[in-house]
Amino acid sequence: MVKTRVLISLLTIFVLIFFGGIAVFYARGFRLQRSDDQQIEISTRGLLSITTEPNAAEVYVDGELKTASNATISLEPGEYSVRVRKEGFLPWEKTIKIEKEVVTPVFVSLVSSAPSLSALTSQGAINPTLSYDGTKLAYGRSSEDKNEADKNGIWVYELTSLPLGFNRQPRQVTDVETRTSSWEWSFDGNSLLINTKTGSYLIDTNTFTEIRNARVLTPTQIEELKADWKNTMNVQTEAQLSSIEDKIKQALIPSSANRIMSPDETKVLYEATKSATLLRAERQLPGSSTQTETREIKSGFKYVYDIKEDRNFEVGRSEDLLMWSNNSHNLIQVERGSISVKDYDNTNKQLVFAGNFLYPYVFSGLGGGRILVTTSLGAEGDANLYWLVLR
Numbered sequence: 361m362v363k364t365r366v367l368i369s370l371l372t373i374f375v376l377i378f379f380g381g382i383a384v385f386y387a388r389g390f391r392l393q394r395s396d397d398q399q400i401e402i403s404t405r406g407l408l409s410i411t412t413e414p415n416a417a418e419v420y421v422d423g424e425l426k427t428a429s430n431a432t433i434s435l436e437p438g439e440y441s442v443r444v445r446k447e448g449f450l451p452w453e454k455t456i457k458i459e460k461e462v463v464t465p466v467f468v469s470l471v472s473s474a475p476s477l478s479a480l481t482s483q484g485a486i487n488p489t490l491s492y493d494g495t496k497l498a499y500g501r502s503s504e505d506k507n508e509a510d511k512n513g514i515w516v517y518e519l520t521s522l523p524l525g526f527n528r529q530p531r532q533v534t535d536v537e538t539r540t541s542s543w544e545w546s547f548d549g550n551s552l553l554i555n556t557k558t559g560s561y562l563i564d565t566n567t568f569t570e571i572r573n574a575r576v577l578t579p580t581q582i583e584e585l586k587a588d589w590k591n592t593m594n595v596q597t598e599a600q601l602s603s604i605e606d607k608i609k610q611a612l613i614p615s616s617a618n619r620i621m622s623p624d625e626t627k628v629l630y631e632a633t634k635s636a637t638l639l640r641a642e643r644q645l646p647g648s649s650t651q652t653e654t655r656e657i658k659s660g661f662k663y664v665y666d667i668k669e670d671r672n673f674e675v676g677r678s679e680d681l682l683m684w685s686n687n688s689h690n691l692i693q694v695e696r697g698s699i700s701v702k703d704y705d706n707t708n709k710q711l712v713f714a715g716n717f718l719y720p721y722v723f724s725g726l727g728g729g730r731i732l733v734t735t736s737l738g739a740e741g742d743a744n745l746y747w748l749v750l751r
Contacts, residue, residue: 406458408433408442412468413687414751417446429468444468449751450710454703457650464647469690469729470751471701475712477746480517480732481530483508484742486538488721488734491549492593494623495520496565497723497732498545498552499530499745500538514538514552516565517745519725519732534563536571547589547596553582600625604667611636612665615657622688626668627704629691631678632657641670651705664691664704673705683724692731694722699731701750712750718743 410419412429419427420443426433429444437460444452449470458464486500497517503509513535518528536554543554546562554561559576562585563569577585600621601609615636620629638655648669655672657663662676676682681694685701693700693709696719702709713733721734721743729751736743 404460405434405436406460407463408435408440408456408458408466409463410442410444410466410468412444412446412470414446414449414470417444417449417468417470419444432463442466444470446470449473452708454651454707459647462646464650467687467689469685469687469701471710471712472749472751476749477733477737478749480745480747482744483511485734485745486742487542488723488732488745489543489545490723491545492547493549494724496545496549497745498533498543498565500541502538502742510535512538513571514543514554519723532568533565534569534571534574536561546585547592553577553585597621601628604665605641605670607639608641608665608670611638616663620684622684622704623686624688626688627664627666629662629664629675629682629684631662632659634659638665638672643670645669649705651707653705664706666704671705675702675704675706681720681722683722685724692722692724694720699733699748713748 408421409432410429415430417429418425419429419431419433421433421435421440423441423443435458437458439455439457442454442456450473452468452470454466456464456466481499483501483503486502488497488499490497495518497519498514499517500514502512511532513532515530515532517530520528533552534554536556541554541556543552545552550565551562552565554563554571554574556571560582561571561574562577563571563574597619601613601619604612612630615632615634616630617633618631622628635656635658638657640655645668649666649671651671651673653671654663654674657672660678661674662678662680662682663672664675665672675691676693683692683694684690685692689704690701691704693702697714698711699713699717699722700709700711712731715735716738717733717735723732725732725747729749731748731750733746733748734743735746737746
């Protein structure tokens with residue numbers, strides 16, 4: 361009886377080790393295949409793990425339909441042309457390098473072939489201004505209609521998402537005359553500094569304040585306020601960049617400006633202010649992007665540095681208006697008369713809007729697959745805010 365139990369235990373251990381070993385080898389890309397002389401041999405392969413948004417898209421490798429996303433494909437080491445298609449969306453294509461025993465992850469965000477416009481405002485949107493964290497938008501209203509006079513002033517719209525079926529509504533925060541005023545956000549997004557002909561005011565954006573009841577700030581108070589905002593911004597930026605290895609940071613920080621972190625804080629979009637060389641990080645992540653990168657940065661160009669994968673990509677010139685999409689994988693490029701979306705490695709640039717809009721008043725929405733555009737659509741009067749829905 362004891363011998364039987366021992367035999368069963370040993371057999372169980374053997375089965376676990378055998379099939380566990382097979383699973384490990386399979387996960388690392390090893391496959392059984394026939395050679396040219398019809399003999400069975402073990403080949404070392406790599407894995408392409410492809411995820412799309414939305415899912416259920418067709419995945420073609422070198423022109424051959426392989427699978428539907430989201431899936432993992434076993435491939436021999438080498439370069440492949442990968443194309444993703446889904447009805448109603450623009451096709452996506454990129455050359456991917458597969459390495460042996462390495463899982464290469466690919467994320468694809470598909471864009472609708474016919475993006476739609478949905479109005480957010482209907483009574484005008486003057487000087488729309490985004491908060492530093494990208495979660496709030498302040499804009500002005502100024503109607504000559506006496507019945508709408510009580511709604512003139514600055515309004516705030518929160519871009520953060522709510523559960524399905526619920527929508528946020530813009531709310532009025534002050535009644536200042538907006539055509540002769542300007543405003544800017546505090547760093548924490550809770551206040552607006554408003555400059556008018558009669559003086560400057562700091563108002564709380566979480567409540568409504570009549571401008572006549574607001575306290576006028578002195579020039580010294582304004583200077584101290586802006587210095588405090590700048591200091592807070594520098595501290596946060598330093599904290600966000602703390603995960604970059606020192607030898608890279610020592611070259612990147614003094615040679616760049618206008619640094620913008622991606623929403624997930626794994627990448628940074630920046631403008632080079634002088635030439636520099638980015639050294640390689642000590643630790644290299646298996647399955648990192650194999651797209652062409654540059655370690656030599658030059659003044660006059662913009663780049664994206666992928667902190668996690670230690671990859672640096674040239675994405676445009678200094679004058680180009682670029683911003684992060686909410687998925688942290690795509691960049692939105694705004695040009696006069698057109699808006700495009702492209703991957704953060706500067707591939708797959710796709711036109712999503714062409715026509716009349718107010719440059720540069722275009723903003724990335726946090727709700728997913730949306731861009732906020734300021735346009736009059738050719739009509740007279742103040743431009744309004746429209747959601748450009750990409751999927």
